[in-house]
Amino acid sequence: MEAEPRIIEKREKASREDWLLATLDVLRERGIEGVKVVAIARRLGLTSGSFYWHFRNLKDLLDSVLLFWEDALTGHIIEDALQFQGPPEERIRVLMHQVIREDASRPDGAIAVWAKSDADAAQCYKRAIKRRFEFSTWLFQELGFAPPDAEIRGRMMVITLMGETTNDLKQQENWPSVIDRHWRVLVDK
Amino acid sequence: MEAEPRIIEKREKASREDWLLATLDVLRERGIEGVKVVAIARRLGLTSGSFYWHFRNLKDLLDSVLLFWEDALTGHIIEDALQFQGPPEERIRVLMHQVIREDASRPDGAIAVWAKSDADAAQCYKRAIKRRFEFSTWLFQELGFAPPDAEIRGRMMVITLMGETTNDLKQQENWPSVIDRHWRVLVDK
DNA sequence: GACCTACCGTAGAGATGTCTACGGAGAATG
């Protein structure tokens, strides 16, 4: 179909987390049906024989990758925002910049598609999105919006950040100003 | 991985467009790597022998499906909005409801993932998104927003609609009120 | 130096998928 991506040439031993990270890359680029043992192994410069030392089978890897995504990417953004000291609207602004800068939503699109055909992925995806919606709603409540207004603004923030990541906004050099303009619309009373 | 979807039981002759529509369904549910000749044929209650009468090969189908998506889904929404008679803010509201009601953004997520690993898909996807951004920017200019404000609001509208479709907002019974609340935030000066 | 553990490669069986070659059925046309 298209160009084969970078391959690690330095033959080094890979950890279980190396396999998970490589899987997230493949997932993001080729979608869930592109996540093949041989494809990930090729990306790591290894073979499938090694894979089955770290994971029982492909299903085992997919289960692990779901939990890894939910925990690592959604979780630590929320923790950072909770620790933020400063005015509520600035906290929202900093969070929005962080999500784009760190590509925290990078695999989300592929996982959303995955969720269409897999019950486990759907459950995990819905749980993660619900958590984001609830947290962002709380952020806008702290800013002084009444619950219904806070809810729709929080919802828009989450969706906008996911969409801008999907559309590779970060590749544009002026992405911080675009985020600031999103922020201004959302925060304006 | 998961449940196999509905299969057309009545053995009827399929047109080229039937194959394209079935392909869009498979694309939406399984992603681009899930688009296999045998999978689409199974969904239509046919075999791969029939497929190669309508298409030269898989690549031919994929090329056609890209053009079909761009033309059919983005195009007619814009045409409808252009013909709308009424105040500019009502035109935006009607368009937003129409996009959700008709699932006009249904395959978008899968095509966005596809675009990560295929240059043709990337080109088509970017072209379609650009067209939506430009049109929605124009809608907000008609509403009286200055170009930079109209641009960010139009951008948010497009992204929000795509995101809500991805998250199956339409499955909620109260989706029209959620759209109205999105609309109110975007239209508010 | 013998041993053990962690990690990797190879070979191969079985499943699934692409695509070609070819033959057959039904509707439309003469």
Place this chain on the structure above:
DNA sequence: CATTCTCCGTAGACATCTCTACGGTAGGTC
């Protein structure tokens, strides 16, 4: 009624993928 066009099924060559079985290697341990 005969022919043609359109659409479809089957069979098979070839490729790719999952997963098992098993053997190999490098670094730490006694």
